[in-house]
């Protein structure tokens with residue numbers, strides 16, 4: 001895989017990795033539009049990701065997510081795209097991302113991811129609903145890590161780092 005400065009910047013990684021916050025900051029630094037795939041799904045359906053999971057189930061969400069991701073990757077204007085944490089399990093999504101530009105994996109330890117997605121002791125993502133966040137994240141990471149690794153042109157560690165520092169490192173990777 002070769003970094004392609006003229007293409008999109010696609011951020012991948014687990015929930016809590018900072019794809020949305022870092023992505024928005026990077027987009028400002030690079031003067032590009034920011035596209036969050038979860039936001040597209042919500043805009044298109046008029047429902048929240050949580051509602052879609054609760055009403056129609058994960059498979060229905062994954063179909064909507066795939067469509068939104070592929071549309072984002074196909075857009076001509078170089079953008080910063082935050083892909084959903086589970087989207088890289090789908091081989092068609094993986095190919096779309098691979099061809100889209102520079103792929104950056106925002107990495108963090110399971111405990112840190114769990115802390116970031118937990119508010120008042122409750123895990124805030126549908127994939128973690130009703131579970132203990134840290135072990136659930138560890139289980140998901142065991143399944144997903146090879147996929148993130150295989151796609152990433154650049155890996156950026158985010159543990160204990162603030163959004164500005166991570167965003168600056170990611171933006172440098174695209175400019176390189």
Ligand code: S3P
Nearest residue numbers: 014015016084085086125126127
């Ligand atoms: C998911 C991550 C979420 C969202 C959905 C499923 C996952 O996005 O797409 O809740 O399977 O990891 P973020 O990675 O932006 O939190």
